[in-house]
Amino acid sequence: xxxxxxxxxxxxxxxxxxxxxxxxxxxxxxxxxxxxxxxxxxxxxxxxxxxxxxxxxxxxxxxxxxxxxxxxxxxxxxxxxxxxxxxxxxxxxxxxxxxxxxxxxxxxxxxxxxxxxxxxxxxxxxxxxxxxxxxxxxxxxxxxxxxxxxxxxxxxxxxxxxxxxxxxxxxxxxxxxxx
Amino acid sequence: xxxxxxxxxxxxxxxxxxxxxxxxxxxxxxxxxxxxxxxxxxxxxxxxxxxxxxxxxxxxxxxxxxxxxxxxxxxxxxxxxxxxxxxxxxxxxxxxxxxxxxxxxxxxxxxxxxxxxxxxxxxxxxxxxxxxxxxxxxxxxxxxxxxxxxxxxxxxxxxxxxxxxxxxxxxxxxxxxxxxxxxxxxxxxxxxxxxxxxxxxxxxxxxxxxxxxxxxxxxxxxxxxxxxxxxxxxxxxxxxxxxxxxxxxxxxxxxxxxxxxxxxxxxxxxxxxxxxxxxxxxxxxxxxxxxxxxxxxxxxxxxxxxxxxxxxxxxxxxxxxxxxxxxxxxxxxxxxxxxxxxxxxxxxxxxxxxxxxxxx
Numbered sequence: 317x318x319x320x321x322x323x324x325x326x327x328x329x330x331x332x333x334x335x336x337x338x339x340x341x342x343x344x345x346x347x348x349x350x351x352x353x354x355x356x357x358x359x360x361x362x363x364x365x366x367x368x369x370x371x372x373x374x375x376x377x378x379x380x381x382x383x384x385x386x387x388x389x390x391x392x393x394x395x396x397x398x399x400x401x402x403x404x405x406x407x408x409x410x411x412x413x414x415x416x417x418x419x420x421x422x423x424x425x426x427x428x429x430x431x432x433x434x435x436x437x438x439x440x441x442x443x444x445x446x447x448x449x450x451x452x453x454x455x456x457x458x459x460x461x462x463x464x465x466x467x468x469x470x471x472x473x474x475x476x477x478x479x480x481x482x483x484x485x486x487x488x489x490x491x492x493x494x495x
Numbered sequence: 496x497x498x499x500x501x502x503x504x505x506x507x508x509x510x511x512x513x514x515x516x517x518x519x520x521x522x523x524x525x526x527x528x529x530x531x532x533x534x535x536x537x538x539x540x541x542x543x544x545x546x547x548x549x550x551x552x553x554x555x556x557x558x559x560x561x562x563x564x565x566x567x568x569x570x571x572x573x574x575x576x577x578x579x580x581x582x583x584x585x586x587x588x589x590x591x592x593x594x595x596x597x598x599x600x601x602x603x604x605x606x607x608x609x610x611x612x613x614x615x616x617x618x619x620x621x622x623x624x625x626x627x628x629x630x631x632x633x634x635x636x637x638x639x640x641x642x643x644x645x646x647x648x649x650x651x652x653x654x655x656x657x658x659x660x661x662x663x664x665x666x667x668x669x670x671x672x673x674x675x676x677x678x679x680x681x682x683x684x685x686x687x688x689x690x691x692x693x694x695x696x697x698x699x700x701x702x703x704x705x706x707x708x709x710x711x712x713x714x715x716x717x718x719x720x721x722x723x724x725x726x727x728x729x730x731x732x733x734x735x736x737x738x739x740x741x742x743x744x745x746x747x748x749x750x751x752x753x754x755x756x757x758x759x760x761x762x763x764x765x766x767x768x769x770x771x772x773x774x775x776x777x778x779x780x781x782x783x784x785x786x787x788x789x790x791x792x793x794x795x796x797x798x799x800x801x802x803x804x805x806x807x808x809x810x811x812x813x814x815x816x817x818x819x820x821x822x823x824x825x826x827x828x829x830x831x832x833x834x835x836x837x838x839x840x841x842x843x844x845x846x847x848x849x850x851x852x853x854x855x
Contacts, residue, residue, distance in 0.1 A: 340526075344533050351535035351543045353647045353827040358811055358819065361829075427836070428805060429812060430631050436815035438629050447805040451841030465530060473523045480515040483504045 323489050325385040331378045332490055338371055339413060343465050350458065365420070366433045372417035379410065388489040391482075398474075405471055412464040416457065418442070423453035542651055544834035547827070550654040551835070554666075555606030560846035563835040565619055565635075567610055568602030569697075569744045570801025573755065573792040575624055581762055581787035584718050585710035587816030588626040590787060598623045599792060600803040601697040601747065604637065611740035616691035618743070620702040620724065620758075621808035622790065630814035633806070635828070636702035636724060639691070643684040645773035647827035652678075680775045696746045698756050701725045706810065706828075707771040707820040710762065719765035719820060721778065724758035724790055744795075751795055760787040771820045799846045807836040 324332070342364065349360035390399055421442045424431045428445030432438050443449065479487030488494065507515065531537045551563040558566060574594045581590040589595045599622045603610055617638050624632040644650050656674035660667050675681050694700055704722040711717050750756060762785040763778065770776040798804055811819055811829040819825050 344530065347530060347534035349830075351533070351541065353542050353544055353547060353830040355821065355823060355826045357544075357830040358826040427807060427840070429807070429809070430629055432630070435813075435818070436630075440629075445805065447840040447843055450805075451837060454837050454840075469523050469527060472526070473519055476519040476522060480519060481507070481512065 321386050321388050322485065323388060323492050325381065326492070328378070328381050328385055329490055329492055331374060331381060335371065335374055335378065335413070338367060338374070339464070340468065342367055342371060343461060343468070346461055347465075362434075365424075365431075368417040368420050369433060369439070371413060372421075375410065375413040375417075388485075391484040391486065394484070402474070405467055405474070408467050409464070409471060412460055412467065416460055416464060419453055419457040419460065423450055423457055426450035426453055542647055544830040547647070547651060547654070547831040548834045548838065550651060550658065551606045554654060554657050554659065558606070558608050559842040560839055560844070561608045562602075562606075562839060564606050565602040565604050565621075566606050566608035567612075568600050568619075568798050568803075569747060570796040570798050570803035571599040571601065571747075571751075571792045572794050572796070572802060573597055573599070573790065575760070575788055575790050577788040578786050580785040581710065584712055584720075584762070584764075584785070585816040586713045587632065587710075587814045588628050588630065589624045589632055589814060590816070592627060595624050595626055597625070597790065598802050598806065599790075600798065600806070600808070601743070603743075609740075612743045613693045613740075616688065616693045618694060618697055618700050618702070620697070620700070621803070621806075622724075623803075623806055623808065623812075624814075626814055628814075631812055632814045632817060633808050633810065633812040634704055634722070635808040635810055636704050636722075638694075638700045638702055639684060639687050640703050640705070641683045641687065641777050642705050642774040642824060643681045644678055645680055645775040646823050647831075649678055649680070650824070650827070680773070683777050684775065695742065696750070697743055698747065698750050699726055702758070705774045706822045706825050707765065707769075707774075708813070709818040709820060711816050711818055717818065719769070719771050720762045721765070722763070722787075723761050725761055727757040727759055727789070744797075747795055751793070756792045758790040758792075760790060761785065762787050772822045774822055774824050804843075804846070805840070807832050809833065 323329070345360050345364050345367070349357050349364060352360070390402060394402075421431060421439065425441035425443045426446050426449040430438050431441065475487050475490070478484055528537065535541050535543050548563050555563075555566070562568075574596050575589060576594055577590045577592060599620060602619045602621070603612065603615055604617045604619055605615060619635060619637045621635040622633070626632070642650075644653060653674055656670040657666050658670075659665055675685065702724050707719050707721050709717040710720055764783045764785065765771060765778065766780065766782060769778045796802060809829050809832050810825055813819065
């Protein structure tokens, strides 16, 4: 029987840290633009759209990498509720990373606005123009972004708990360091 | 099988455990606090899109389904016929194609959808040009040549000066003069207001883009402009008489029954030294003015279910070949319109149950 790996695959680690930076940046950009009437609003939104599409593309690559590489197992002595919490939060992170860019794309489409990634690059509309649908999608985009931020905080706290308190190799499996 | 990759660690001392837990707490709380600052929770003084829209609702009341500003209006449709004059300055398809379809909206600048047409001397015209390549150009234009103020903060103060006093239900009459005394930049606007009379027709008005933009040509060369649409051969005196509260839409319908209405799109090229980031400042002296083409308005629809109803006339929806200037009002309009649009987009059905101001 093949031994379980100690670390995530190098490509999985690269994607994790790259996307960690992008997702956190994205959450701050989104929260900032929604709360500003200054020039920041305009340039943050120009950053928000292409970055969101980049995250959508990367999360698809990442799902492929996840299912085609072996994951290091969780420590056997980890309490069952923590195992469940780990699985559920990872599912939530993947789901929201996939859903938020799609919601953003769909809500711009539903508003009847051209989906512009730059001054000339335009994506096709994901749904037909429909104002009530826009209102629904826009609200979902906002609330789910807050849910993603909370999940990221829990994920971060749990990672630090493994690294600093339990010292069980879980954090190292993603940093790639050998203590 | 043992999955544990490393030998068991020595237990942490209580002090070390507490310190480590505290460190985790600091990291997580720090990130949460930074987020709360960015989203405005920890920065209550910041002017936010909802601050402006709330102020409009305070002044005008909440009218579900209606725009929070320029609430009373009428949808129109037609096309734009380009001339060759703007092509050297802008690569936008709207200037290179012979015809570009447009949807527009004439309106009154107030958040009250039942305001009488004679209540304000200002009329507005918003237009969406839909290019064949899928890009759009949206612009909201007004009959005044300059905006009263140059910044969103000053505009917010202006809205607050017009807010009803909770005791009387009416704005304090001393507020507006006090505001204008504190805002000398409003002088060009006030000078215009003095001469302006509520017009009897949407068709006879000139509508000004007010904010500066850049035309960008295929070589990437930028030319700052302000644009306006000027009525072509439309009589100043319409058939309709100015009576009742809702004469503008009736007049428009009547005129369109007789044939299309036309406006010439003028692009005023900025001279060196013209202010680009302050819409309260007029551009004075001689200027080169391009005739970029003709807007032809062919038909109208009531706004309750017209094609313009669900359009947010965000002035930053621009095609390749037109760019925003750094006028701070543009970002503020874009942000506040988005907030207003979100509120009313979820309230479409009340429009059909509201008393229709245009019906006799």
